[in-house]
Amino acid sequence: MGIEVVVEGLTKSFGSQTVWQDVTLTLPPGEVSVMLGPSGTGKTVFLKSVIGLLKPERGRVMVNGVDMVNSPERDVYEARKLFGLMFQDGALFGSMSLFDNIAFPLREHTKKKESEIRRVVMERMDMVGLLGAEGKLPGEISGGMRKRAGLARALVLDPQIILCDEPDSGLDPVRTAYISQLLIDLNAQLDATMLIVTHNIDIASTVPDNMGMLFRRRLVAFGPREVLLTSQEPVVAQFLGGHRAGPIGMSEEKDEATMALEERHGVTGSSSVPRTIEPQLEPTPGLPVRQAVLRRRERVLGLLDTLPPAARHAIESSFDRTGHVVAGQAAPAGRAGGGPS
Numbered sequence: 001m002g003i004e005v006v007v008e009g010l011t012k013s014f015g016s017q018t019v020w021q022d023v024t025l026t027l028p029p030g031e032v033s034v035m036l037g038p039s040g041t042g043k044t045v046f047l048k049s050v051i052g053l054l055k056p057e058r059g060r061v062m063v064n065g066v067d068m069v070n071s072p073e074r075d076v077y078e079a080r081k082l083f084g085l086m087f088q089d090g091a092l093f094g095s096m097s098l099f100d101n102i103a104f105p106l107r108e109h110t111k112k113k114e115s116e117i118r119r120v121v122m123e124r125m126d127m128v129g130l131l132g133a134e135g136k137l138p139g140e141i142s143g144g145m146r147k148r149a150g151l152a153r154a155l156v157l158d159p160q161i162i163l164c165d166e167p168d169s170g171l172d173p174v175r176t177a178y179i180s181q182l183l184i185d186l187n188a189q190l191d192a193t194m195l196i197v198t199h200n201i202d203i204a205s206t207v208p209d210n211m212g213m214l215f216r217r218r219l220v221a222f223g224p225r226e227v228l229l230t231s232q233e234p235v236v237a238q239f240l241g242g243h244r245a246g247p248i249g250m251s252e253e254k255d256e257a258t259m260a261l262e263e264r265h266g267v268t269g270s271s272s273v274p275r276t277i278e279p280q281l282e283p284t285p286g287l288p289v290r291q292a293v294l295r296r297r298e299r300v301l302g303l304l305d306t307l308p309p310a311a312r313h314a315i316e317s318s319f320d321r322t323g324h325v326v327a328g329q330a331a332p333a334g335r336a337g338g339g340p341s
């Protein structure tokens with residue numbers, strides 16, 4: 001099962017520019033979480049801080065007992081081996097075949113024999129639908145294939161935490177739908193903790209168990225997907241609805257005067273009609289059941305009383321709909337937090 005990631009009071013600046021401050025959240029083990037936010041709000045900086053590639057000035061990121069911010073570099077280096085990182089552009093070596101690109105971490109970080117490396121690489125290429133493309137160079141394949149190759153490379157060291165930076169960037173809506181399904185399928189197969197950074201609303205509404213959003217140098221919210229999907233917080237409603245009206249402007253944020261002017265001119269966006277929540281994607285038939293869904297059900301039931309009414313209602317009806325849990329009925333005490341046997 002994936003590992004929990006606990007982020008506490010994290011603050012990151014570059015010179016006098018604060019990217020975000022006091023970010024606190026927990027990525028539950030084995031669950032899929034998405035971090036949303038308009039361009040430039042620091043999503044990539046957050047991902048790099050979680051894996052210890054950037055050092056926030058304050059706060060900590062606890063992974064398996066190691067603080068990725070403040071522990072000695074050798075401990076951070078070791079803990080980083082628990083992660084798989086899929087970069088936005090795939091970050092493949094242009095002169096190496098896909099096979100060699102994907103084999104690279106195994107050759108660098110393990111003493112595995114070539115026959116074993118071949119087995120692992122082929123297995124991961126199969127998982128991301130790239131079998132047959134082993135000999136291709138990155139320049140000879142589509143952007144979507146490069147992303148999948150980057151994902152396969154992130155998987156070869158059997159990560160327990162997978163970080164994906166904008167897996168949809170540059171992809172058409174159909175390829176984005178495929179990558180969404182792939183992320184859910186990988187979660188079903190690996191049961192790894194996943195954090196996906198994106199501003200794609202389709203991914204946000206169908207893939208994650210949990211969602212968060214960065215805006216105006218702070219974490220607006222983080223919690224079960226239903227909390228953001230039912231939120232009436234202007235910035236969340238504007239972002240998920242994809243409107244112009246609201247606090248998000250062309251260059252990140254609008255001032256009060258601009259918002260008042262828009263209102264006078266009838267630029268509307270947020271509506272009081274509740275958004276319909278799309279069902280979360282299920283793994284492709286034939287793949288294992290996502291263990292995270294079973295664990296999450298118990299975790300979220302324990303949180304219900306602390307959630308806003310709209311989120312609570314959405315969670316209860318989703319549990320009803322799938323027939324997994326009758327609303328309001330607590331899960332058997334012995335299994336709480338421990339996951340299925």
Ligand SMILES: Nc1ncnc2c1ncn2[C@@H]1O[C@H](COP(=O)(O)OP(=O)(O)OP(=O)(O)O)[C@@H](O)[C@H]1O
Pocket residue numbers: 014019037038039040041042043044045046199
């Ligand atoms: N190494 C760096 N040095 C200085 N500033 C940086 C550095 N990396 C990022 N920034 C700044 O931090 C801010 C957040 O950048 P980041 O790339 O994390 O945003 P983002 O939310 O991922 O944006 P996008 O959705 O457009 O990819 C930006 O203002 C960026 O210029």
